[in-house]
Amino acid sequence: MGSISTTASVGSRINCLTRVFLSSSSSSKPKTFASMSSSYHKELAAAKKAASLAARLCQKVQKALVQSDVQSKSDKSPVTIADYGSQAVVSFVLEKELPSESFSLVAEEDSVDLRKEEGHEILQRITKLVNDTLVTDGTYSASPLSAEDVLAAIDSGKSEGGPHGRHWVLDPIDGTKGFLRGDQYAIALALLDEGKVVLGVLGCPNLPLAPIGSHDQHSSNDKVGCLFSAEVGAGTEMQSLDGSLPVKVHVSATENPEEASFFESFEAAHSLHDLSSTIAKKLGVKAPPVRIDSQAKYGALSRGDGAIYLRFPHKGYREKIWDHAAGAIVVTEAGGVVSDAAGNPLDFSKGRYLDLDTGIIVTNQKLMPLLLKAVRESLDEKA
Numbered sequence: 210m211g212s213i214s215t216t217a218s219v220g221s222r223i224n225c226l227t228r229v230f231l232s233s234s235s236s237s238k239p240k241t242f243a244s245m246s247s248s249y250h251k252e253l254a255a256a257k258k259a260a261s262l263a264a265r266l267c268q269k270v271q272k273a274l275v276q277s278d279v280q281s282k283s284d285k286s287p288v289t290i291a292d293y294g295s296q297a298v299v300s301f302v303l304e305k306e307l308p309s310e311s312f313s314l315v316a317e318e319d320s321v322d323l324r325k326e327e328g329h330e331i332l333q334r335i336t337k338l339v340n341d342t343l344v345t346d347g348t349y350s351a352s353p354l355s356a357e358d359v360l361a362a363i364d365s366g367k368s369e370g371g372p373h374g375r376h377w378v379l380d381p382i383d384g385t386k387g388f389l390r391g392d393q394y395a396i397a398l399a400l401l402d403e404g405k406v407v408l409g410v411l412g413c414p415n416l417p418l419a420p421i422g423s424h425d426q427h428s429s430n431d432k433v434g435c436l437f438s439a440e441v442g443a444g445t446e447m448q449s450l451d452g453s454l455p456v457k458v459h460v461s462a463t464e465n466p467e468e469a470s471f472f473e474s475f476e477a478a479h480s481l482h483d484l485s486s487t488i489a490k491k492l493g494v495k496a497p498p499v500r501i502d503s504q505a506k507y508g509a510l511s512r513g514d515g516a517i518y519l520r521f522p523h524k525g526y527r528e529k530i531w532d533h534a535a536g537a538i539v540v541t542e543a544g545g546v547v548s549d550a551a552g553n554p555l556d557f558s559k560g561r562y563l564d565l566d567t568g569i570i571v572t573n574q575k576l577m578p579l580l581l582k583a584v585r586e587s588l589d590e591k592a
């Protein structure tokens with residue numbers, strides 16, 4: 210099976226931004242959620258502001274990335290000055306915007322390597338980057354953050370989360386490998402309340418505003434940069450990162466697997482491509498997989514680009530909550546379903562890890578029973 214890998218330029222096919230919204234509002238799902246009252250309004254506004262500013266920082270770094278901006282973590286995965294800078298910005302903005310709330314943040318990065326002698330220079334660069342970014346907002350006019358302030362902001366992310374109280378969940382750059390390639394990545398921020406995801410924001414600086422993954426669209430519009438936001442009971446919205454009005458989005462309404470296309474990780478090390486391909490074939494999916502990095506997959510799915518996301522990590526890998534919390538609510542509030550391979554909803558209340566059966570599957574409500582059957586059969590055959 211072939212694959213399509215999207216880059217920042219792949220959006221250059223659809224002319225009119227409104228077509229995104231027109232094509233994605235064709236779902237038959239009743240829009241009852243639109244009238245429901247919201248209890249996380251303030252938090253959602255703060256999350257959108259934090260993710261937008263962090264996206265600005267990441268865009269600046271991605272444009273001028275050099276070798277010394279990238280380091281290797283103890284598990285050999287990459288981390289960049291933008292991962293650290295984004296985490297510091299989000300942490301700082303949330304605390305500033307919500308001063309009356311107790312602050313708990315479960316986030317991917319920590320400051321251990323930056324506190325070492327060898328980390329000194331990179332810390333100075335991150336500190337400058339964070340201050341330059343905060344200045345662009347205009348509302349944080351107090352004195353610039355010191356390197357120590359930046360370390361403290363990063364280390365606010367050490368919370369263990371869990372089933373009680375409120376916890377922010379942050380992936381400052383999801384898809385660091387995509388970020389390094391110049392491809393897709395996301396700033397993913399969610400809020401847990403008593404173990405449930407109640408809001409989520411995905412900043413996707415390289416995701417085209419026009420639909421991706423379809424083969425029959427022609428346009429010269431290559432505008433990129435999407436901000437998805439979702440609040441429990443209130444639906445999912447998308448706007449451009451540079452500030453268009455938000456518009457409601459909905460997952461694909463297709464009931465026919467032959468018409469459905471599916472997303473998976475670009476990185477084969479992150480998900481078993483062969484297994485996805487077996488499942489897709491069994492289901493009757495005709496189109497080749499769309500391989501993109503990060504939770505941009507959840508964002509694209511929430512507006513109806515493609516209908517299925519399959520993720521089957523290699524044996525022994527434990528999924529982290531920040532890799533899925535924001536994406537999951539963005540899709541479910543747009544009318545989709547997110548489950549593990551056994552059909553159970555993801556449980557974000559267990560701390561920093563997700564304990565789940567085999568993999569993560571995402572689609573609309575109509576296709577989920579068929580998809581689960583194909584997953585079960587394919588897993589049985591593989592065993």
Ligand SMILES: Nc1ncnc2c1ncn2[C@@H]1O[C@H](COP(=O)(O)O)[C@@H](OP(=O)(O)O)[C@H]1O
Nearest residue numbers: 382383384385386474476478479502503522526
């Ligand atoms: N062996 C593995 N299997 C599954 N996921 C992995 C993995 N190694 C890293 N990851 C996770 O995959 C995420 C990226 O997902 P995707 O493949 O959809 O782009 C990474 O997020 P980070 O880039 O934030 O570290 C990381 O948490």
Ligand SMILES: [Mg+2]
Nearest residue numbers: 286287317385
């Ligand atoms: Mg990482």
Ligand SMILES: [Mg+2]
Nearest residue numbers: 380383384532
């Ligand atoms: Mg991640």
Ligand SMILES: [Mg+2]
Nearest residue numbers: 317380382383
């Ligand atoms: Mg990350």
